Amino acid sequence: MIPGKRALLARLLDTTGLTSLTLAIRRRLPPARLVVLNYHRVACPWECRDFDDDVRDASPETFDRQIGLLRREFTLIRLADLFEYLHGGSLPPNPALITFDDGYKDNYEHALPILQRHEAHAVFFIATDFIERRRLFWWDRISYTLKHATRRQFSINYPSSLAIDISDGVREPARQLHRMAGHAFALDFDRFLSELTTAAGTQWSDDLEHELADRVLMTWDQIRELRKSGMEIASHTRRHRVLTTIPDDELAEELAGSKADLEVALGFPVRALSYPVGAPVNHLPRLRAAVGGAGYEVGFSYLTGIQSLQRLDPLSISRLSIDSTWSASRFRGALSFSWLG
Ligand SMILES: [Zn+2]
Structure with a gap:
């Protein structure tokens, strides 16, 4: 229904x-x-x-x-x-x-x-x-990365190739990335998140992560x-x-x-x-x-x-x-x- x-x-x-x-x-x-x-x-x-x-x-x-x-x-x-x-x-x-x-x-x-x-x-x-x-949940990290991206269009290659376009908002691209992270066997999460952050051009550091984790x-x-x-x-x-x-x-x-x-x-x-x-x-x-x-x-x-x-x-x-x-x-x-x- x-x-x-x-x-x-x-x-x-x-x-x-x-x-x-x-x-x-x-x-x-x-x-x-x-x-x-x-x-x-x-x-x-x-x-x-x-x-x-x-x-x-x-x-x-x-x-x-x-x-x-x-x-x-x-x-x-x-x-x-x-x-x-x-x-x-x-x-x-x-x-x-x-x-x-x-x-x-x-x-x-x-x-x-x-x-x-x-x-x-x-x-x-x-x-x-x-x-x-004091680490941010991985799905929140994905959303944070997209919401603070300095590029509108970019792509990642790990765990597989994906072109990302956030010109019309981040919700759908975030869902796509969740699905990818949720289905990949033995995913190296740190590598996946770090490559996404670099591709999006989002500022990130351990101190920022702890500060955000303390917030939520x-x-x-x-x-x-x-x-x-x-x-x-x-x-x-x-x-x-x-x-x-x-x-x-x-x-x-x-x-x-x-x-x-x-x-x-x-x-x-x-x-x-x-x-x-x-x-x-x-x-x-x-x-x-x-x-x-x-x-x-x-x-x-x-x-x-x-x-x-x-x-x-x-x-x-x-x-x-x-x-x-x-x-x-x-x-x-x-x-x-x-x-x-
Ligand atoms: Zn849960």
């Missing part, structure tokens, strides 16, 4: 009361689905102006309204409830789990106070190497503060590499390494993971073995919708990706009907 039609249908279902009725019925029935919401950034557009605009899922005001709705219509659960369910326990009616990926500073500055005000909680999946080394990434202290405030912390690997594109030795380091980073920094066992650029792993025995072998009991995918409890695969749990363009009725509709997500 095309997006415009989905928005229209969601409004119709909302104004006729069908969305409310569906949610009310579900609150009285044993749960058949688990809604896992997936956010990255909760921020105002200007806070993303130097970086990747697509990573912003809601403004603080919209997020506030969305959490209010979740508290009214759903029962928010924790990872602990999910583990209990997987070991034979039960879930409450209309269960929902709020998750954040990556480790953006606005999670601490904007999302945390809103969650606290609503007495809600969330899981924050952290890509630990960026936090530790949480610190370990802020992550510890999240945990003290009742939030849960889990792994999003170390360097946010797409797991299908890295060799076995790096795979082990990304999975076990990130778990160890978090356990050392925060002092508690980490049992959950969300997959970078999150394709499900249900049909990939190599990845399943690596994830389980590193000590994870659950793994979350991305852009995969609402999870049916009957078909729950602990290592491939579906999530609903929240979109900053959604209206209130679209948000309610996406949470209520799988085909509107």
Whole structure:
């Protein structure tokens, strides 16, 4: 279904009361689905102006309204409830789990106070190497490079040849570069980013990178503060590499390494993971073995919708990706009907 039609249908279902009725019925029935919401950034557009605009899922005001709705219509659960369910326990009616990926500073500055005000909680999946080394996430580095380029047209040759033209804006070229980085096997990221920076004529230095990272990434202290405030912390690997594109030795380091980073920094066992650029792993025995072998009991995918409890695969749990363009009725509709997500 095309997006415009989905928005229209969601409004119709909302104004006729069908969305409310569906949610009310579900609150009285044993749960058949688990809604896992997936956010990255909760921020105002200007806070993303130097970086990747697509990573912003809601403004603080919209997020506030969305959490209010979740508290009214759903029962928010924790990872602990999910583990209990997987070991034979039960879930409450209309269960929902709020998750954040990556480790953006606005999670601490904007999302945390809103969650606290609503007495809600969330899981924050952290890509630990960026936090530790104060490096910009690679997709933000791509956007920064294009947004500060001194050339409008240029080309790169690694990992393959690509002509880039930013005369009509950077969004589409940035998406092309994301796809390239996301699909290339065993990509040398430093080489790729450095060649892109040179080709674009963008000024760059280690000091600038640390300064930019401090602007957008949480610190370990802020992550510890999240945990003290009742939030849960889990792994999003170390360097946010797409797991299908890295060799076995790096795979082990990304999975076990990130778990160890978090356990050392925060002092508690980490049992959950969300997959970078999150394709499900249900049909990939190599990845399943690596994830389980590193000590994870659950793994979350991305852009995969609402999870049916009957078909729950602990290592491939579906999530609903929240979109900053959604209206209130679209948000309610996406949470209520799988085909509107
Ligand atoms: Zn991510």
